[in-house]
Amino acid sequence: MTWLAIVALAGGTYAFRVCGPVLHRRIELSERVRWMLSVAATVLLCALVATSALTTGHGFAGWARPAGVLAGGLLAVRRAPFIVVVVAAVATTAALRLLGVR
Amino acid sequence: MRSFWRTLDRLLRHGTGPARLLPRGTELDRALLRDIGLVVLADGVVGVSFGAIAVSGGQPAWVPLAMSPAVFAGGAQFAALYIVLGGGGVSAAVIAGLVLNARLLPFGFAVADVLDLRWPARLLGSHLVLDESTAFALAQRDPARRRAAFFTCGSLLFVVWNLGTLLGVLAGRAAGNPETLGLDAASPMVLLALVLPALRDRRARRAALLGAAIAVAGTPFLPGGLPVLLSLVGLAAAGRRSAGRRSAGRRSAGRRSAGRPGSGGPGSGGRIRSRAEGRA
Numbered sequence: 279m280t281w282l283a284i285v286a287l288a289g290g291t292y293a294f295r296v297c298g299p300v301l302h303r304r305i306e307l308s309e310r311v312r313w314m315l316s317v318a319a320t321v322l323l324c325a326l327v328a329t330s331a332l333t334t335g336h337g338f339a340g341w342a343r344p345a346g347v348l349a350g351g352l353l354a355v356r357r358a359p360f361i362v363v364v365v366a367a368v369a370t371t372a373a374l375r376l377l378g379v380r
Numbered sequence: 381m382r383s384f385w386r387t388l389d390r391l392l393r394h395g396t397g398p399a400r401l402l403p404r405g406t407e408l409d410r411a412l413l414r415d416i417g418l419v420v421l422a423d424g425v426v427g428v429s430f431g432a433i434a435v436s437g438g439q440p441a442w443v444p445l446a447m448s449p450a451v452f453a454g455g456a457q458f459a460a461l462y463i464v465l466g467g468g469g470v471s472a473a474v475i476a477g478l479v480l481n482a483r484l485l486p487f488g489f490a491v492a493d494v495l496d497l498r499w500p501a502r503l504l505g506s507h508l509v510l511d512e513s514t515a516f517a518l519a520q521r522d523p524a525r526r527r528a529a530f531f532t533c534g535s536l537l538f539v540v541w542n543l544g545t546l547l548g549v550l551a552g553r554a555a556g557n558p559e560t561l562g563l564d565a566a567s568p569m570v571l572l573a574l575v576l577p578a579l580r581d582r583r584a585r586r587a588a589l590l591g592a593a594i595a596v597a598g599t600p601f602l603p604g605g606l607p608v609l610l611s612l613v614g615l616a617a618a619g620r621r622s623a624g625r626r627s628a629g630r631r632s633a634g635r636r637s638a639g640r641p642g643s644g645g646p647g648s649g650g651r652i653r654s655r656a657e658g659r660a
Contacts, residue, residue, distance in 0.1 A: 279443045279460070283470045287460060288450035290474075291481045295509040298488025299495035299502050312486040317618050319483035320584045321591040322476075323575040325611030326459055328592035331568035333599045335466055339564075346565035347572065354573045360422045367569035372562030 340380040346371030412516075412529060419512050420536045424544040426454055429566040430461070431548025436563075437465040441549045448545040452507060452538065455574070456480040458567045459608065468603055476608055487514040493523070494530045508534025511574070583618040590614035 331347040333339050350367030358366075427448065434444035439461070447457050456477035463473040488495075488509050494517050495505045508531065517530035579585045591614025598607035 286474045287477045290478045294484040296506040298492045302492030317584045320578045321588050321614045324588035324592045325595035325608045327568045327572045336600050343565045347568050350569040367565045368562040371565035
């Protein structure tokens with residue numbers, strides 16, 4: 279990661295944030311555009327979940343990490359508190375590795 | 381713990397620090413404060429893991445320490461970091477982060493009334509536009525409470541996110557290999573937990589599943605970062621959002637749902653908002 283990359287990411291992110299507060303009396307996004315933006319974010323986040331849970335570099339990440347995410351995911355679906363979900367995922371993965379599951 | 385909330389409550393009402401941004405006479409009830417506090421604490425843990433994962437992945441300490449205050453968006457920070465750690469190009473990392481953060485644009489419009497302040501406050505406050513702060517703000521009907529919830533959540537998150545990152549940087553070096561501790565499971569888990577409420581929408585779910593499948597299938601062949609961007613092809617599965625039942629429902633639900641951040645994901649928001657509304 280370079281300075282330039284961080285500045286670009288930070289600057290672009292701030293630009294997204296500040297548009298609404300600065301422009302809101304002048305333009306309004308159509309609901310369709312808002313909806314597409316939010317679904318795009320969901321799609322990207324899910325792709326990140328899938329790739330970072332299942333892969334390392336260009337290969338399979340091993341069983342321990344996806345198993346941990348699955349355990350946490352089941353708790354999340356059952357509406358366990360956020361922190362319990364995260365701790366359960368981490369603990370499951372760590373425990374499996376301790377037992378020799380890669 | 382109880383006295384911590386009481387202190388926070390007093391601080392926010394009578395004001396030092398971030399509380400000076402709150403209008404006079406603003407009140408946050410303790411339950412809302414507790415919900416915000418829980419989210420802030422949980423994000424603090426995520427901040428710790430961000431710092432730890434960055435340095436144990438081989439990034440110098442200044443990278444997470446600069447990213448957390450400057451970018452201040454967890455999902456994009458992790459995305460950019462993972463792409464770089466996975467050997468992807470820096471520009472792919474920036475693009476992926478920016479695409480992820482594009483959702484902050486509609487969020488900014490959704491909370492624009494909250495930020496209808498003098499210019500310095502408006503520009504500073506814009507940096508606090510986040511999934512969480514937006515969700516909390518939109519759950520409040522009363523304008524003063526909206527503003528209070530937004531600024532309380534945003535500024536507390538800013539402090540705790542950065543403290544967490546610092547802690548993680550310090551701990552990550554001491555801790556050595558994060559995989560032994562299972563830390564590599566933390567960020568997919570966090571993202572999944574945050575995005576789950578948005579997946580209740582059938583179209584979003586279909587698009588997300590297709591996108592995720594495309595991304596995983598592309599990972600062995602494509603340079604890092606690209607598979608995730610390619611997941612946007614999944615949007616095609618979302619189809620057109622027809623008028624009719626759905627939008628009629630929204631219209632009747634009124635102003636709040638128009639600016640609804642929920643499907644943008646990161647909302648532990650979805651869950652929290654419904655709780656907060658239940659009380660209102």
